Amino acid sequence: MQRRYHVTTFGCQMNEHDSERMKGMLESLGYREAAERADADLILFNTCSIREKADERFITHLNQAKGLKAKDPDRIIGVGGCWAQSVKDHVFQQFPFVDVAFGPGQVHRLAEFLTSDSLTAQGYFEFEGFTGHLPMKRARDFQAWMQISVGCNCACSYCIVPSTRGREVSRPFGELVAEARRLAGEGVREVTLLGQNVNSYGRDLRPRAQFSELLRELDTIDGLDRIRYTSPHPKDMREDVILAHAELGSLCPHIHLPLQAGSSRVLKAMRRTYTRERYMDRVALIREHLPDVALTTDIIVGFPGETEAEFRETLEVVEEVGYDGAFTFNFSPRRGTTAALLEDDVTNEEKVERMQRLIEVVQRRAAERAQRFVGRTLDVLVEGTSRHDADRLRGRIGHNKTVNFDGIAEPGSIVPVHITAATSQSLRGEMSLLALASR
Ligand code: 5AD
Ligand code: SF4
Numbered sequence: 001m002q003r004r005y006h007v008t009t010f011g012c013q014m015n016e017h018d019s020e021r022m023k024g025m026l027e028s029l030g031y032r033e034a035a036e037r038a039d040a041d042l043i044l045f046n047t048c049s050i051r052e053k054a055d056e057r058f059i060t061h062l063n064q065a066k067g068l069k070a071k072d073p074d075r076i077i078g079v080g081g082c083w084a085q086s087v088k089d090h091v092f093q094q095f096p097f098v099d100v101a102f103g104p105g106q107v108h109r110l111a112e113f114l115t116s117d118s119l120t121a122q123g124y125f126e127f128e129g130f131t132g133h134l135p136m137k138r139a140r141d142f143q144a145w146m147q148i149s150v151g152c153n154c155a156c157s158y159c160i161v162p163s164t165r166g167r168e169v170s171r172p173f174g175e176l177v178a179e180a181r182r183l184a185g186e187g188v189r190e191v192t193l194l195g196q197n198v199n200s201y202g203r204d205l206r207p208r209a210q211f212s213e214l215l216r217e218l219d220t221i222d223g224l225d226r227i228r229y230t231s232p233h234p235k236d237m238r239e240d241v242i243l244a245h246a247e248l249g250s251l252c253p254h255i256h257l258p259l260q261a262g263s264s265r266v267l268k269a270m271r272r273t274y275t276r277e278r279y280m281d282r283v284a285l286i287r288e289h290l291p292d293v294a295l296t297t298d299i300i301v302g303f304p305g306e307t308e309a310e311f312r313e314t315l316e317v318v319e320e321v322g323y324d325g326a327f328t329f330n331f332s333p334r335r336g337t338t339a340a341l342l343e344d345d346v347t348n349e350e351k352v353e354r355m356q357r358l359i360e361v362v363q364r365r366a367a368e369r370a371q372r373f374v375g376r377t378l379d380v381l382v383e384g385t386s387r388h389d390a391d392r393l394r395g396r397i398g399h400n401k402t403v404n405f406d407g408i409a410e411p412g413s414i415v416p417v418h419i420t421a422a423t424s425q426s427l428r429g430e431m432s433l434l435a436l437a438s439r
Contacts, residue, residue, distance in 0.1 A: 005031045006040035010058055011048025013230065014104070014194050015081055017136075017145040019046045021107050022080070024135035029111060038068055042076045042114070047083035049160050051332040058083060066097050076100065078110060082164035085125055086335060092121050103127070104165050105150055108134060127151065127166030140383070142412035144188045148176055148214065152196035154233065156260075157271045158300065160334040161196055170201050173209045177217050184223035189412065190381055191218070193229035199236040212240035219248040225414060226381065226398065228252050231298075234259075235273050237282050246289050252398040254324075255286060258298040262314035266303050270339070276317065283321050292372070294324040294399035299362075301354045302331045302346035304339060311354050315361050322365040324399065325424070328358055363424040370401065370422035377432055380417040382409045397427070407431025408439065 005026045009019040022044060023033065034040040043065045048054040062079070069075045078100040084091060085103035092098060100113045102124040109124040127150075138144055151166040152159075180191060193214075195201060202209030218227055227250045232241070234257050245251050257279075261267050264275040274282075286293060299314060318326070330351045333340035346354075378397045386392035386404040394404050395417075404426060409415045416435050421428040 003031050003041045004034035004039060005042040005044060006034045006037045007044045007046060008037070008061055009046045010054055011046070011050060011082065013145060013192065014147065014196075015046050015048060016139075017147060017194060018081070018104060018107055020136040020138055020145070021134040022046065022110065023137035025107065025111050026114075027137060028135050029114060037065065041074070042078065043068065044078045044080065044110075047079060047081035049081075049083040049086045049164060049334065051329060051334075053332070055083060062095060062098075066095070069097050076114075078102070078113075080104070080107065080110065082160065084123075085164040086160055088125050089123050092123065096121075100124075140411070141187055142381075143190045143192070143383075144183045145192050145194050146176065146179060146183070147171065147194045148198060148201050148229075149195035153200070154197060154273075155271050157269065157339040158303065158331065158334065158337055160337055163336050165196060168195075168197065168200065168204060170203070170205050170209070172205065173202065173214060173217075176214060177221075180218050180221055180224060184221050187223075187412070189223065189414065190226035190228065191224055193218075193227070195229075195231075197231070197233045197236065198229045199232040199238075199241055210240065211236075212238075212244045215241070215244045215248060215251055219244075219250045224250055226250055226252050228254065228400070230256050231258060232256065234279050234282050237286075239285065242286055242289050245293060252400065253290065253292060254294040254296070254398065254400040255290075256296045256298075257282065257286075259314075259317060259321075260298060260300050261303060261306070261310070262317035263306070263310035266306055266310050266313075269305060269342075270300075270303060276313065280317070280320070292399075294369075294401065295321060296325040296327075296400070297321075297323050298327045298329070299358065300329050300331050301358060302351035304331070304342035304344055304346070306331075306346055315358065318358065318361045318365065322369050323362060324369050324401070325366055326362045328355060328362065330355060366424035367422070370424060370427065373397070373399075373401070373419045373427055374422050375419065377416050377418045378403075378429075379414050380405065380429075381414050382411050384411050393431075401427050403427040403429050405429040405431055407436060 007019050047058050065077050076099045080102045084101045091101045100122050106124040113122050149170045151168040152162045153168045199211045201211040380395035380403050382395040386394045392404045405417045416432040417429040419427050419429040
């Protein structure tokens with residue numbers, strides 16, 4: 001009988017992408033996907049460790065897998081990703097029913113384990129390069145991720161990622177261009193470049209390469225209509241990248257620029273290497289060249305020592321920038337980080353209260369900003385039917401906003417949609433009549 005696998009993915013897009021590679025690799029070994037965890041011979045978790053909540057959620061799932069294995073001891077349980085890396089071999093002491101554990105960038109070792117005769121539990125935790133050469137199973141034919149670098153050389157004091165994903169290593173320029181060409185040839189229209197710090201891409205290569213050069217090269221590929229990337233670091237957001245947005249037709253008008261905090265004192269304690277003023281200079285430069293671009297951000301609330309006055313500086317920046325959207329997080333101390341050694345002195349009540357105030361400003365400004373789309377006709381890449389109304393279609397504009405709209409179109413097509421209404425979260429619209437008539 002054919003063996004079946006089930007993968008549960010936690011965390012960021014990098015993990016989603018690694019899971020696609022896991023699935024591709026397993027299928028090349030003759031496994032096929034099980035719809036339910038209970039039907040799988042191989043139960044895999046691709047884990048995240050960015051915040052405490054991520055850990056807790058995963059442990060609940062892992063315990064369910066333990067129950068399944070108790071019923072059928074031949075099942076294999078594998079744990080990959082950042083949580084696995086951050087606890088390393090302890091995983092086997094804490095969860096003896098786990099058969100194989102591997103860090104990010106060790107996905108290929110899973111195949112080695114499955115094809116060996118090894119009966120003992122195995123852990124694979126070195127940092128060594130890319131999953132880029134593995135086959136992958138994409139969720140959608142017309143969208144793809146491309147990992148341009150792994151690891152992170154920053155030392156943000158709150159962040160576990162440098163310890164789970166290692167030093168930054170860029171993939172060779174030519175290899176990325178070839179991969180993008182191949183993807184375009186397979187019908188991919190939108191590619192998202194992934195890295196912990198995408199805009200420092202290429203500094204470790206010899207000869208050195210620049211992120212903006214990569215964007216320029218990818219823009220020349222026929223069939224790639226949309227190029228996105230995540231996440232850049234504000235310290236490396238230079239004019240060449242901003243100008244690339246103005247000049248390259250396929251580079252989407254969206255920049256994710258993680259702020260983290262509005263106070264320069266807190267930013268310093270976070271070791272972000274920029275001040276409030278420098279961040280605002282970047283925003284001014286972006287807005288000067290790209291007045292319509294969508295700006296989104298990440299913000300941490302309640303970093304150790306954050307005072308009420310410092311928190312208000314975050315509110316001020318959010319008010320002033322007017323983000324199109326923001327991911328907001330309560331500070332969560334992570335093992336091995338320097339911020340975890342500081343006293344987590346902002347009480348939970350304070351964090352909750354600050355978070356509410358922050359979300360109010362984020363949403364109000366996002367809703368205001370979104371009104372600029374109303375009345376315009378914008379290209380939408382169709383992704384499927386609307387989540388709330390099966391009679392409507394859903395897709396995204398270049399600015400990365402979701403649009404629910406009336407129309408007739410296939411997933412993967414790009415159609416003009418007249419925007420009729422906007423909230424902080426999404427847009428409403430109807431497919432332009434001309435486009436409908438010419439179908
Ligand atoms: N606590 C809270 N939020 C965090 N992030 C990273 N580490 C932590 C932490 N320890 C947030 C940052 C980052 C995003 C991916 O997660 O805002 O940009
Ligand atoms: Fe992604 Fe960070 Fe979570 Fe790892 S810890 S999966 S890099 S979000």
